[in-house]
Amino acid sequence: MRDFDLHKYRKERSTLIDRALERYLGASPQAGTIHKAMRYGLFSGGKRLRPILMLASGELFGANVKMLLPFAAAMEMIHSYSMIHDDLPALDDDDFRRGRPTVHKAFGEGIALLAGDALLTEAFHVMTEPDLARSVDSKLTLKLIHEISRAAGIGGMAGGQAADLEAEEGEADIATVEYIHVRKTGALILASVRVGAIVGGAPAKEFRRLNRYGELFGLAFQIADDIMDMTDHSANGREMKKATYPAVVGITAAKGRAGELLRQCLKELEAFDKQAEPLRAIARAVIEPAVENQPRTRKRSAPSKNDELKADR
Amino acid sequence: MRDFDLHKYRKERSTLIDRALERYLGASPQAGTIHKAMRYGLFSGGKRLRPILMLASGELFGANVKMLLPFAAAMEMIHSYSMIHDDLPALDDDDFRRGRPTVHKAFGEGIALLAGDALLTEAFHVMTEPDLARSVDSKLTLKLIHEISRAAGIGGMAGGQAADLEAEEGEADIATVEYIHVRKTGALILASVRVGAIVGGAPAKEFRRLNRYGELFGLAFQIADDIMDMTDHSANGREMKKATYPAVVGITAAKGRAGELLRQCLKELEAFDKQAEPLRAIARAVIEPAVENQPRTRKRSAPSKNDELKADR
Numbered sequence: 217m218r219d220f221d222l223h224k225y226r227k228e229r230s231t232l233i234d235r236a237l238e239r240y241l242g243a244s245p246q247a248g249t250i251h252k253a254m255r256y257g258l259f260s261g262g263k264r265l266r267p268i269l270m271l272a273s274g275e276l277f278g279a280n281v282k283m284l285l286p287f288a289a290a291m292e293m294i295h296s297y298s299m300i301h302d303d304l305p306a307l308d309d310d311d312f313r314r315g316r317p318t319v320h321k322a323f324g325e326g327i328a329l330l331a332g333d334a335l336l337t338e339a340f341h342v343m344t345e346p347d348l349a350r351s352v353d354s355k356l357t358l359k360l361i362h363e364i365s366r367a368a369g370i371g372g373m374a375g376g377q378a379a380d381l382e383a384e385e386g387e388a389d390i391a392t393v394e395y396i397h398v399r400k401t402g403a404l405i406l407a408s409v410r411v412g413a414i415v416g417g418a419p420a421k422e423f424r425r426l427n428r429y430g431e432l433f434g435l436a437f438q439i440a441d442d443i444m445d446m447t448d449h450s451a452n453g454r455e456m457k458k459a460t461y462p463a464v465v466g467i468t469a470a471k472g473r474a475g476e477l478l479r480q481c482l483k484e485l486e487a488f489d490k491q492a493e494p495l496r497a498i499a500r501a502v503i504e505p506a507v508e509n510q511p512r513t514r515k516r517s518a519p520s521k522n523d524e525l526k527a528d529r
Numbered sequence: 530m531r532d533f534d535l536h537k538y539r540k541e542r543s544t545l546i547d548r549a550l551e552r553y554l555g556a557s558p559q560a561g562t563i564h565k566a567m568r569y570g571l572f573s574g575g576k577r578l579r580p581i582l583m584l585a586s587g588e589l590f591g592a593n594v595k596m597l598l599p600f601a602a603a604m605e606m607i608h609s610y611s612m613i614h615d616d617l618p619a620l621d622d623d624d625f626r627r628g629r630p631t632v633h634k635a636f637g638e639g640i641a642l643l644a645g646d647a648l649l650t651e652a653f654h655v656m657t658e659p660d661l662a663r664s665v666d667s668k669l670t671l672k673l674i675h676e677i678s679r680a681a682g683i684g685g686m687a688g689g690q691a692a693d694l695e696a697e698e699g700e701a702d703i704a705t706v707e708y709i710h711v712r713k714t715g716a717l718i719l720a721s722v723r724v725g726a727i728v729g730g731a732p733a734k735e736f737r738r739l740n741r742y743g744e745l746f747g748l749a750f751q752i753a754d755d756i757m758d759m760t761d762h763s764a765n766g767r768e769m770k771k772a773t774y775p776a777v778v779g780i781t782a783a784k785g786r787a788g789e790l791l792r793q794c795l796k797e798l799e800a801f802d803k804q805a806e807p808l809r810a811i812a813r814a815v816i817e818p819a820v821e822n823q824p825r826t827r828k829r830s831a832p833s834k835n836d837e838l839k840a841d842r
C-alpha cells in the first residue's frame with residue numbers, strides 16, 4: 217500500500233465534509249453578521265483533520281459514510297468554535313489564523329464570542345436532525361452525542377483549555393503538560409476515531425486498538441503542533457509562555473517523544489490490512505514534519521501536498 | 530384556585546432542579562477552577578424560571594417530573610452559560626450580577642469564557658446520559674435536544690444576542706426590538722414550555738395554546754425586564770443604549786404592552802383547570818411588578834416572597 221494517495225483521499229473526504237457543512241450552514245443572502253462570522257471561521261482553510269479521521273476510522277469497519285457525515289460535520293463545527301474562542305483576547309489573543317485576521321479581528325469580539333457559542337450549539341442541532349433518525353438508530357445517536365459532548369466538555373477540551381490557561385501562570389512538569397494535551401486537543405481527536413469505530417461496529421478488540429491509536433496520535437499531534445510553533449515566528453508572547461512539551465523537555469526530547477508516539481500508534485494498526493492505510497498516512501503526514509522539522513522529500517508526492525495536513529490546530 | 534401558593538411551588542420545584550444540577554455538576558474537592566466557575570455561575574441565586582416553567586408545563590399534562598429533570602437541568606445550564614458570556618466585556622461588560630461579582634470578575638475572563646462553553650457542552654452531555662434512555666424514548670429525547678438546541682442557537686438565543694449587539698449601534702424600531710426579544714430571551718422560555726408539553730403528551734390543540742402562552746410570556750418577560758432596568762441604577766452605560774421596548778416607545782407604552790401580553794397569555798390558559806395555576810401564577814408574578822412598578826400589596830403573600838420571581842434575566 218505504498219501507493220496510497222493521501223492527497224486524493226483527503227480531497228475527496230474534505231469535499232464530502234464541506235458539502236455537509238454547507239448543507240447545515242449554507243450561505244444565505246438575508247443571514248445576519250453572526251452567520252457570516254460562523255462561516256468565516258468554519259470555511260477558513262481548515263484541514264478537516266477530525267472529521268476525516270472519523271470517516272477513515274468508520275470506513276475501516278465498513279461504516280456508511282453518509283450516516284457518519286452529520287457527526288463529522290458537527291465535530292468540525294465544535295473544533296471551529298474552539299478555535300474562534302481560543303483566539304479571543306481572553307485566551308490566546310491571536311490576530312491571525314492561517315494568514316487571515318481571526319474572527320474577532322474581522323467581526324469584533326462580541327460577534328466572535330456569539331459565533332463560537334452558536335457553532336457549538338448548532339453542532340448538537342445537526343446531530344439531532346429528524347432526517348438522521350431514519351438512517352441511524354436513535355439510541356446509537358444518543359451514545360455518539362454523549363461521547364462527543366464528553367470530549368468537548370469539562371473532562372475534555374474545555375477542561376483542558378482551562379488547565380492550560382492556569383498552567384501558564386506556574387511551572388508545569390511533564391505530567392501536567394500531558395494531562396493538558398490529552399484533554400485540550402487529544403479528546404476531540406480520540407472521540408473522532410471512536411465515533412467512526414462505533415458507527416462501523418468495530419469488534420471489542422479492534423475497537424481497543426483504534427482507541428489506543430486515537431490516544432497516542434492525539435498526544436503526538438499536540439507535541440508536533442508545539443514543535444512547529446517553536447520555529448514559527450508568528451507565535452505571540454502568550455503562546456510562548458504556554459506549558460508545552462518542547463518548552464519543558466527541550467525540542468530534541470520533544471521530537472523524540474513525538475516520533476515514539478507515532479511509532480506506537482502505527483503499531484496499533486499493524487493488525488489491520490490496507491483498509492487502515494488512511495489512518496496510517498494521516499498520522500505520518502501530521503507528525504513526521506515536526507519530528508524531521510525539515511522540508512519533506514518523498515519520491516512520489518511533492519512536499520507541498522501533504523504538508524497541508526501537518527500539525528496545526 | 531386563589532389559594533395557590535406560588536412561593537411553596539417555586540421552592541419545591543427549585544429544590545428538585547437544584548438537586549438534579551448537583552447530581553450533574555456536584556462539588557468535588559479535586560475539581561479545577563473551571564468547575565468552580567461553572568458552579569459559581571450556576572448556583573448564584575438564579576430563580577430557575579425556565580426549568581420551573583418546563584416542569585409546570587409538563588405537570589399540566591401529567592408528565593413524569595423525574596423524566597423531565599435532566600432537560601430542566603440542561604435548560605438551566607444553558608441559561609447560566611448565556612448569562613456568563615453576556616456579562617463578559619465583549620458583550621454587556623457587567624461587573625455584578627445579583628449583587629455578586631460576575632464570573633469573569635471572580636475568576637478572570639479566560640476561565641469565564643471556558644466555564645460558559647463547558648456549561649453549554651455539559652447540558653448536552655446531561656441530556657444524553659445513558660440512564661435517561663431507560664425512562665425516556667430515545668427518539669423523543671433526540672426531538673427534545675433538537676428543540677432546545679434550536680432555541681439556543683443561531684435562530685434563537687445566540688442569533689438574538691447578535692442582533693441585539695448590532696442594534697446597539699443603530700436606531701432600532703419596534704419590529705426590530707420584538708425580533709430581538711423573541712430570539713434573545715423568548716426562545717429559551719418558549720422551548721421550556723414546549724418541552725414540558727411534549728413530554729406530557731399534550732394533544733395538538735392544547736399544545737398550540739401552551740405554545741402561544743410561551744411566546745406571549747417570553748416577549749412580556751423581556752419587556753418587563755427592560756422596564757425594571759430603566760429604574761435600576763446599577764444598569765451600566767452599554768445597557769442603557771440597548772434596543773428595548775421602553776427606550777423605543779417610552780415607559781408608559783411599554784407597561785401597557787407588557788400588561789396586554791400578560792392578559793393574552795393568561796387567556797390561552799383559560800381552557801385549562803386549576804392544573805394550569807402554576808403557569809398563571811408565574812406569568813403574573815414575573816410581569817405584574819413591572820406593569821405596576823410599585824411595591825406589590827397582596828393580602829395573602831408578603832411582597833418579598835414572589836418578588837423573587839420578578840423579571841430579571
